[in-house]
Every structure is written in structure tokens, then in C-alpha cells.
Amino acid sequence: MAKIETPRPIRGTQDIFGADAEAFAHVVETFERVRKLYRFRRVEMPVFEKTEVFSRSLGETTDVVSKEMYSFLDRGDESLTLRPEFTAGIARAYLTDGWQQYAPLKVATHGPLFRYERPQKGRYRQFHQIDAEIIGAGEPQADVELLVMADQLIRELGISEGVTLQLNTLGDADSRDSWRVALVAYFQSVRGELSEDSQERLERNPLRILDSKDPRDKAFVADAPQIDDFLTDHARDFFGQVTDGLDAAGVAWTRMSKLVRGLDYYRHTAFEFVTDRLGAQGTVLGGGRYDGLMESLGGAPTPAVGWAAGIERLAMLVGEVGEAAAEIIVVVEDDSVLQDGIGVASALRRAGISADLLASGSPRKRFDKAVKQEPKAILALSVDNGVISHRLRITGGDEVAIEGVLASYDWRGPAA
């Protein structure tokens, strides 16, 4: 008989367990709490969509669409794609589900996303994000509200140390287009001196040269045309209102005129919360305004702004979140009183007291095992002269509640 091989996990996926899982849950729970404070409505979105939802909104030539999507044909020969981000799907729902009637609509969600990338620190092929969007609001207050919310989330997670908000404007469509033309002309003139990557970027995504880490590029980037010289009056005023709002809310920010976004649909405000504590994956939360997106999905022009943050990255910054010890461990030291162990543990749990039942392995070692887990209380069940005997040791926690449950519990006694 052939040996059955255990299937290996899929590259870039993770089985999150123990302290990591606690940190993950802590991020999601904190997000849920903050999102309610800012009155964002919870939505649940499908994990897959028609491929065109992403290819149209993100742009065919972006790396995400051209080489990082998990796309497949279903049994009806339709091209579907596992979502690589939240925004496109939410925009689609806004158009197809009549959400326009709720505009301006504040929504929040979280869940898994999929990108075919090389896994490394804080980056996976199935990863998880929290996401917040305001759709149908063209005023700078919407940008401000989203940023203040993100700032509060980071504070409440206790990770604001070393995290800074980097802020920029890409201008409106006119500003952005004329800036882009000037950038291309400038970099074209020094093309031969640029890194290979940046020569490539010049064709596909010239704004990205500004982000380059290559020292050969940095000298030229310093003298590159600035967005500020191309802003229309409207764009300049819009950005001014965003920064005024942040100042009014007491949120610190840093202007980063070289900060750009990777996806095509962004306009005006672009931002990242960045840390120096996660190696190369410094961006912990990022987003911006995407006023052009709805039209690319066939909808009416609709202003919108949003952000997303990687749960794994936030969880790494949060660090160790211990798994809480049981409030009480019920130790069955004699198997003939197992039923009482089951009964009293159930009664404790029904009373809202977290309890573990220890009734396997060597009976004589069970108590020591319980002690090692450091519960707030231990209830040891044994048999003394044919009668059940229970001893309670309390080192913390709610003594009154536990003794109340024990007092009203109807003991069966040892099995015959």
C-alpha cells in the first residue's frame, strides 16, 4: 500500500495560531470598535468578482492586474478573479446594488485578499486587510474624517510609536496630467542615467520613479518637477482644506511630495502611515481619493475616498497578545467522577466563567498540568472513602461567582 503523503500548505498562505491569532483578532476587534465610533456601516463583500471589475478599475497595465491576480474560468467559461483589493468590489456594489441612495455612504469591511507575489516579511499571497471607504462625498472633510479615524485606530492599537502619516496631493485630473507630462519629459532627458527599473517605469508608470530606492535615480528625483507647480487653484485649495482639517483634529502629518499611489484611479489626497519597524514593508495603512474610479466601471462620476491596512502588518506591530488563561480548570483526579467534572464545568461556563476540563492522561499528573497553565482557580475532583471530594484553590478572579456556581451544583458522586 502506497504511503499517503500529507499535502503541503500553499505557498504564501498561513495558518495563524496562538499568540499570532490573538494579535490578529485584536486588530480586527479594535477596528470594529473604532469603525462604529465613526459611524461606518459594516458590509460583507464577495471574495471573487468578474475579472473586468478589477482590470477596468485598477488599470490593465498595472502589475496587480497584469501579473498578480488569481484569475480562472468557471464552469460557464466566465473569467473570474479572487479579489486583490476591496475598493473595486465596493465600487461595483455601489453601482449595482442601489447604494447610491445612501450617499454619502460610509462603509467598512475586512477579510482575505489574494495576490500572486513572492512572500516575504509581512507579505503573503492570501493576506488580510481592514478597509474603510466614503463614497459619494467630494468634500475634503471626507478625506479628513477617514484620516482621523485611521489615526485613532493606530493609537488604540498602541502602535503609534514610530508611525508617521505621510501626506501628498496628486491634484485633480488636469493637475495630474500636466505634472505627468512634465515628469516624463524630464526623466526622458536623463534616461540613460536612470536605473534599469526606472527606464522601464518611464514607459509604464513614470510617477513611480519618484519612489525609487535606487541611488542612481535619487539624484535626479531630487530635481524633478514638483506637483505643487502644477496644481490648479481648486486642487491647491482642496489640499489646504485637508491639512487644515487634520490640524484642527490634532493629527500630525508630514508632507511627502514624492509620495504617489500605485493604482491608476487615485486623485487629490494620497497618504500612507509608515513605520520603520517592519523592514521593507514599511507601509502599514494606505489610501487616497479615487474620484475617477466609478466612471471606469460605467457609473456616473462619483467622488470617493478610502484606505486599507494590512492586518498581518498591524498585528506584527501590536506584538505579543497572550492567550488569556482559563478562569478555572476543573481537574478530574479520579475517572469515576468524570460526569461531575463535565457537569460542573458546564455549569461554570453557563455562568459566564471560562473553564477548561482536565480529565485525560495520567490522573496523578493532571493537577500539576493544571497548575502549569496558571488559571485563576483550580477545582480538583477526587474520591474520598467512596464519596466525591472537591477542593477549590483560588489565586485570583471572581471567588464569589465560582463558589455560587458550586453551591448550587447538584453533585452525582462516584460512578458505581
Added chain:
RNA sequence: GCGAUUGUAGCUCAGUUGGUUAGAGCGCCGGUUUGUGGUACCGGAGGUCGCGGGUUCGAACCCCGUCAAUCGCCCCA
């Protein structure tokens, strides 16, 4: 897609210039001791040395390939 580093027990790791039957601690299982108790001791299970090929009388160790993980590039949260 590219580069670097690392793969030995469930976990953390030893393993000499290539040389008998690959070890330790923790964890797990059983036993002895103790008996309001986190003790100590004894024993046991568990390893195709990531996988495949090569060199050699002989490979965990050397060479090639492959897979995976980690860190970085690209890209992105």
C-alpha cells in the same frame, strides 16, 4: 520574475577533518516519589537528516538539481 541565506524529532537546536546503531533540552505517554500539591527520579514513543540525483569503500556533512522558508529587489497594505 531576480538575488542572498537557511532546511536534522512535535518545538528550539547540537552533530568534530566524510567513518559503528544520528543526540540534548522542552513537549508527549507510562511508572515511582510527594500528598492542599508547580518536587525529584526511572522508563517509553517519536527521525526516509526537505526531496531527487552525483562523488566516495563509506554522505546529515562534499557537488548538481529541485522544493520550501526567511530577508531583500520589483510591486504593494
